[in-house]
Structures are given as structure tokens and as C-alpha cells.
Amino acid sequence: MLEAIKRAAKDAVDAAGPVVVHLGVVTKMNPLEVLVDNRLSLPEDFLIVPESLTELKVIIGNQEIVIRKPLAAGDKLLLIRMQGGQRYVIMDRVVSG
Structure with missing residues (x-):
């Protein structure tokens, strides 16, 4: 019974698409495009750019x-x-790692 509850809770969290940290690279400007984790290309409409990067x-x-x-x-x-996976917030540039 306990395992079934744990599995149901994990499935509920996974379905909600919790917040996840990713690395990306700017591939194009005007319009902005970012390649995330070397597999997913995000157009400008999916990105939130903070003022500190303008x-x-x-x-x-x-x-x-x-x-x-x-x-x-x-x-x-x-x-x-x-959460939900529809938009990505650009936190900052990465200078090492």
C-alpha cells in the first residue's frame, strides 16, 4: 500500500512538470533562439529574458x-x-563549467 502511495505521488509530481535547471547556448539573435541541453531549440516566445541580460x-x-x-x-x-515546461527563464550567462 505504501509503495502505491509513493508511486502515485511521484507520478503526480512528474506530470506537473516541476521546475528544472538547464544549460543552453544562444544559437541565433533577432529573433533570439537558444539550444537547451544540446537537443531542444527554443524560440524567443518560450524565453523570459531578464533586464540584466539586455x-x-x-x-x-x-x-x-x-x-x-x-x-x-x-x-x-x-x-x-x-513548472509545466512551457517557458524558460534565462537566469544568467555561464562563464565556466
Whole structure:
């Protein structure tokens, strides 16, 4: 009986599509496309990009300075798949690992 309850609980969690962490790579810009775990290509509609990964420039005098660079092809990313698996939040760039 206990094993049946455990199995039912596990099946319910699996069916809900719990939050999962993934690694991805930007394969294309305009529109944004990310390859997740070397097998799933996600178009921009499935991605949530935080402000911290968008370009920020300031002009000081006659010089434009880039404070934050935007995402670019080849960037490695840390993503979290939202519950249900329909959308992915890009958490940050990955610089090692």
C-alpha cells in the first residue's frame, strides 16, 4: 500500500512538470533562439529574458560606453524551466563549467 502511495505521488509530481535547471547556448539573435541541453531549440516566445541580460549604454560627453552587453550568439546560459515546461527563464550567462 505504501509503495502505491509513493508511486502515485511521484507520478503526480512528474506530470506537473516541476521546475528544472538547464544549460543552453544562444544559437541565433533577432529573433533570439537558444539550444537547451544540446537537443531542444527554443524560440524567443518560450524565453523570459531578464533586464540584466539586455544592453545598457550611457553617453558621457561624446563617448558611448557599454555598461551591460546584450546576449550574443555563442553565449552559454543558465535556464530554469518553469513548472509545466512551457517557458524558460534565462537566469544568467555561464562563464565556466
